[in-house]
Amino acid sequence: MTGEETRTAMSPPIRSSAQDAELQPPATRAWMTRVVIIGIVLTALNLRPAITSLGALLEEVRDGLGMSGSFAGLLTSVPPLCFAVFGVMAPRLARRFGPAAVVCAGMVAIAAGLAIRPFAGNTAGFLVASALALMGIAVSNVLMPVIVKRWFPDRVGSMTGLYSMALALGTAAAAAVTVPMTRALGGSWHAGLAVWTGLAAVAVLPWIPLVRARGTALSRGAASTPASAQGVPSASAAGQEPSALRITRSRTAWALAVFFGLQATAAYITMGWMAQIFRDAGVPAGTAGLLLAVTMVMGVPLAFVIPRLATRLPHQGPIVVALGVCGLVGYAGLYLAPAGGAWAWALLLGIANCAFPLALTMVGMRARTGAGVAQLSAFAQSTGYLISIPGPLLVGVLYQHSGGWGLPIALMAGLMIPQIVVGILAGRDRTVEDEAARRR
Numbered sequence: 503m504t505g506e507e508t509r510t511a512m513s514p515p516i517r518s519s520a521q522d523a524e525l526q527p528p529a530t531r532a533w534m535t536r537v538v539i540i541g542i543v544l545t546a547l548n549l550r551p552a553i554t555s556l557g558a559l560l561e562e563v564r565d566g567l568g569m570s571g572s573f574a575g576l577l578t579s580v581p582p583l584c585f586a587v588f589g590v591m592a593p594r595l596a597r598r599f600g601p602a603a604v605v606c607a608g609m610v611a612i613a614a615g616l617a618i619r620p621f622a623g624n625t626a627g628f629l630v631a632s633a634l635a636l637m638g639i640a641v642s643n644v645l646m647p648v649i650v651k652r653w654f655p656d657r658v659g660s661m662t663g664l665y666s667m668a669l670a671l672g673t674a675a676a677a678a679v680t681v682p683m684t685r686a687l688g689g690s691w692h693a694g695l696a697v698w699t700g701l702a703a704v705a706v707l708p709w710i711p712l713v714r715a716r717g718t719a720l721s722r723g724a725a726s727t728p729a730s731a732q733g734v735p736s737a738s739a740a741g742q743e744p745s746a747l748r749i750t751r752s753r754t755a756w757a758l759a760v761f762f763g764l765q766a767t768a769a770y771i772t773m774g775w776m777a778q779i780f781r782d783a784g785v786p787a788g789t790a791g792l793l794l795a796v797t798m799v800m801g802v803p804l805a806f807v808i809p810r811l812a813t814r815l816p817h818q819g820p821i822v823v824a825l826g827v828c829g830l831v832g833y834a835g836l837y838l839a840p841a842g843g844a845w846a847w848a849l850l851l852g853i854a855n856c857a858f859p860l861a862l863t864m865v866g867m868r869a870r871t872g873a874g875v876a877q878l879s880a881f882a883q884s885t886g887y888l889i890s891i892p893g894p895l896l897v898g899v900l901y902q903h904s905g906g907w908g909l910p911i912a913l914m915a916g917l918m919i920p921q922i923v924v925g926i927l928a929g930r931d932r933t934v935e936d937e938a939a940r941r942r
Contacts, residue, residue, distance in 0.1 A: 534715065538653050541708035542661070545605060545642050546668035548612055548705045550773070551676035551698045552635045553581050554798060557773045558680040558791045561781065562691040567625045577774075580629065582766055582894075584636035585643060586887035592644035593880045601645045601652075606709035611638030613702035620692035635702075640887075644879050647865050651875045658866040659813035663806035666859030670801025672701075673773070678795030681788050749881045752937040754868055757927035758861065759882045761822075763889025764921035765857035768829065770894050771914055772797060772851060779907050783840035793848040800852025801859070808856055809863040818867075818929030821860055826922035829854030833915035837908065854918075857925070861886075870933050878934050893917070 556563065556577075595604045615635025622628045646665055654661040676698065684694030749755050776797060780790040812818045832850030835843045865882055869875045897910040904910075 534712070535653065537708050537712060538649070539664075541602075541605070541705075541712065542646065542649065542665050543668045544705035544708060545609065545646065546665045547672035547675075548609065548702045549639050549642060549669050550673035550798075551701065552612065552616055552632070552639065553770070554673050554676040554773050554794065555680040555695055555698055556632075557775070557777055558677055558794060559684065559691045559694055560774065560778060561787075562684075563628075563695075566691060567628060577629065577632070580632055581636050581639075581770055582887040582890040584633050585640040585766075586884045586891070588637045588640035589644045589887060590880055590884035592641040593648075593876045595641065596645055596648065596876070600713065601649055602709050602712040602715075605642050605645055605649070606706060606713055608638035608640075608642040609702055609706040609709065611635060613699050613706065616699040616702055617696060620695040638702075644876075644883050647862055647879045648876045651866055659809045659863060662859065662863050662866060663809040666805030666809060666862060667802050670798060670805045670859075674795045674798035674802065677773075677777070677798050678792055681791040748938045749877050749934060752934040754928060754930065754932055754937055755878055755881055755934045756885075757924045758864055758868060758878070759885035760889060760924040761857070761864075761921060761928045762861045762882045762886030764886075764917055764924065765855075765861055766886055766890035767893035767917060768914060768921070769855050769858060770890060771897050771910075772855060774894050775897055775901075775910070776848075776851070779836065779840060779911075780844055782907065783844075785841055785844060789844075793844055796845065796848040797852040797855065800849065801856055804853065804856040805859040808860050812860055812863045813867065816931045818860065818864060819926040822857070822922055822925030822929055825854050825857050825860070826918050826925070829918045829921075830915055833911055833918070837911045837915075840907070857921070860925075861928075864928055868928070868932070868934055870935050874933070874935050 592604060599607075612635045615631045615633070615638065619628055619631035619635065622631050647662070650658060650661045650665065680694050683697060684691060687693040687697070773794070777787075777790040777794045780793050781787055785793065808821060812821060815821070828850045832847045832854060835847040835850070840847070861882070865879050866875055869878045893913075896913065900909045900913065901907065
């Protein structure tokens with residue numbers, strides 16, 4: 503993917519979303535902006551329930567489908583695998599069909615996967631249907647920072663906070679209410695998982711008018727905004743073809759990708775296994791689900807505060823360190839007294855998991871242009887999710903073969919150290935465009 507769409511000197515310049523908005527009547531601009539905000543919030547609400555609802559009912563699903571502990575670990579590794587494989591396709595799909603169309607299709611895929619998964623009848627079918635839903639999540643994960651940068655270039659921190667807050671709310675709600683809702687629906691885990699289909703179906707609706715809208719950045723490709731829209735002269739304006747952004751030459755891009763991968767490892771281990779850790783410590787299933795919900799719900803207020811704070815700091819390293827320390831203390835407590843201090847450990851691990859909105863914010867801050875954000879988002883998320891794949895699987899293997907949670911928790915705590923180190927490197931005040939240019 504190039505840093506800018508290649509244009510000849512004879513081609514008419516492509517307007518940015520801000521320039522397009524200026525050509526729209528004020529009522530139209532306001533209406534479209536409101537629809538974009540609604541779409542972002544509803545999309546964010548649907549980006550984790552497919553995962554945390556399964557984590558809350560993992561024991562019932564394992565018994566119902568006859569899964570081993572190792573296969574259950576594989577199942578918890580499927581989300582990052584799908585995010586890595588399908589997420590890297592998102593910028594290309596967005597250039598071809600437009601970001602709104604891709605996100606709309608992603609919401610349809612989530613709804614279809616959630617509807618099919620509980621009634622697939624066997625482990626293979628369950629896995630394939632889960633992958634369908636996760637494919638929709640993957641492309642939306644990558645394109646949300648792009649849409650925020652396009653529509654709200656002067657409010658990246660606050661809009662990323664809103665998006666992250668909605669994501670955390672959806673994550674926590676699925677963890678908290680899946681078990682009680684399953685009981686209310688007759689105790690069938692099939693119904694408890696399928697009920698989340700409705701929320702995904704609703705999220706399709708706001709994107710439909712945006713797909714139909716013409717002359718906006720959302721109905722064009724993800725890389726259609728020229729650099730001049732961000733205050734940088736574009737190649738087309740200068741009559742020159744832009745050079746490619748070699749994202750892999752940027753040390754900041756690699757640091758951000760590794761940071762994203764390590765925080766994703768912690769998050770998916772937490773979502774997939776933390777409820778089981780508490781249940782094995784003697785905590786009732788309903789309470790274990792609530793503890794997972796507490797961990798997830800911490801992201802609701804902090805996901806709004808952290809991005810706004812991050813954009814006000816020249817270096818995001820202090821936030822990285824603070825989150826990492828909370829994670830280390832939480833894992834230590836989970837090892838020493840998992841049931842006795844359960845609520846405190848859930849709270850601390852919830853704070854540590856807020857590295858995700860921080861990573862999203864840094865994606866928007868470490869690139870100057872919309873095209874750079876799209877490229878950095880795809881690279882950091884796809885590479886990061888590839889890095890995170892072994893973690894949940896290894897936890898399942900260690901749990902099954904050691905017969906306890908000591909080794910898995912030690913692994914989780916150990917991974918927090920390199921996360922802090924690369925997070926500090928990723929938080930330095932520089933852009934991937936400058937780094938890539940210097941290393942040519």
